[in-house]
Amino acid sequence: xxxxxxxxxxxxQINHKIKRIAYQIYESNVDEEQIILAGIAKSGFELAxxxxxxxxxxxxxxxxxxxxxxxxxxxxDPITTSLPPExxxxxxxxxxxxxxxxxxxxxxxxxxxxxxxxxxxKTAVLVDRSHKNYPVKADxxxxxxSTSIHETVKVHFNKDAARVELx
Numbered sequence: 431x432x433x434x435x436x437x438x439x440x441x442x443q444i445n446h447k448i449k450r451i452a453y454q455i456y457e458s459n460v461d462e463e464q465i466i467l468a469g470i471a472k473s474g475f476e477l478a479x480x481x482x483x484x485x486x487x488x489x490x491x492x493x494x495x496x497x498x499x500x501x502x503x504x505x506x507d508p509i510t511t512s513l514p515p516e517x518x519x520x521x522x523x524x525x526x527x528x529x530x531x532x533x534x535x536x537x538x539x540x541x542x543x544x545x546x547x548x549x550x551x552k553t554a555v556l557v558d559r560s561h562k563n564y565p566v567k568a569d570x571x572x573x574x575x576s577t578s579i580h581e582t583v584k585v586h587f588n589k590d591a592a593r594v595e596l597x
Contacts, residue, residue, distance in 0.1 A: 438583070439573065439594040444556070447572030448477070451554055452484035454570045458552060459491065459522050466523040468496040468511065470539055473528035476587040477556055481526065494518075498525070498539055505538040515546045522550040528585040530555040530571070533564035540566060557583050557594060 439447065459465050465485070469478025475497045482493045497512040525539050536553060543551060554570035559577055575583065575596070582597045 435584075435595040435597045437593060438557070438575065438596050441590065441592045444572070444592045444594065447556060448480050449484055451556075451570045451572060452481050452488060455481065455524055455552070455554065456485060456489045456491065458569075459550065460489075462491060462522045462550075464492040464494065464521060466494050466496055466513070466518045466521050468498050468518070468523055468525050468539075468543070470525070470527040470535060471497055471499045473585050473587060474498070474526050477528055477554075477585075478526045480587075481524075481554070496523075498542070500535055500538055500542075502535055505534055509538065509542040511542075518543075518548065519546050520549050522552075523548050524552045524554050524570070526554045528555065529557045529559060529583050530566075530568050531559045531561055531583070533562040533566040536568075537564040537566045556585060559583060 467478040467482055469475030478495055482495055485491055485493050499510045501507040527536055530536055552569040555568040556572040558568050558571045558574045561579055584595045586593050
């Protein structure tokens with residue numbers, strides 16, 4: 431852990447939250463044959479990979495991963511995805527990020543996917559900080575934190591030592 435940081439979730443707690451979110455996603459999509467997990471690059475995509483592994487254990491859903499690249503400093507820059515739009519057209523899609531802070535990254539991600547007709551569209555985050563500047567919410571979340579705007583939440587997905595810290 432970094433100096434002056436507070437451990438919010440340890441590896442075991444993160445794994446429990448991921449399992450719970452996976453069950454919620456499955457329950458919401460039980461009638462689907464295929465689902466797209468669109469993870470926002472870096473930690474959101476890592477979370478999507480972990481959710482894919484859990485969904486494959488608990489369901490017979492075909493789970494496709496899609497990496498979403500958003501310039502977090504310039505969210506108006508073009509957004510790219512690892513799957514072409516025709517691969518997620520008329521499908522159930524879950525947009526995933528590690529932390530919902532101001533909502534900027536998630537709202538621009540949502541906006542990108544609105545250009546393609548989807549069957550269902552949901553959002554998932556591991557940590558919801560509730561400092562939203564936009565009317566966006568997480569349909570599935572691991573934990574809600576009340577923090578000051580000056581604090582930072584960091585999610586670390588290390589092989590056997592994942593953790594969430596408040597700095």
